[in-house]
Amino acid sequence: QVQLVESGGGLVQAGGSLRLSCAASGRTFNTYVMGWFRQAPGKEREFVAAISWSGSILYYTGSVKGRFTISRDNAKNTVALQMNRLEPEDTAVYYCAFRGSSSRPTRTAEDYDYWGQGTQVTVSS
Secondary structure, eight states: OEEEEEEOOEEEETTOOEEEEEEEEESOOSSOEEEEEEEOTTSOOEEEEEEOSSSOOEEEOGGGTTTEEEEEETTTTEEEEEEOSOOGGGOEEEEEEEEOSOSSOOSOGGGOOEEOOOEEEEEEO
16 A cells, blocks of 8 residues: 655645645655646546656646646655646645556546645635
């Protein structure tokens, strides 16, 4: 089993920034993919960003490109999501996701093996 703990959510005004972090612990893998998803009230969970083990492959959903940056520190087993120029539409619960079954990032939630409990991000207008 892998445990994921997110932190860094909160309330921010539109145009502001937040940095989410996720720490992984438990079972070890030689390589693994990390991702972020989010779920707004009344909506389905959607992909936000993903990063390969080496950090050389990055995926973003279109609405956050140029505003969000995903990064990882393999020595610390952490992944971060720097969110700049936040918009009210970014309001959601953000979930960290772990994919140990493959080294390839994907945008599909069903491909991820473990999930964090989520952290709330609220952007006021």
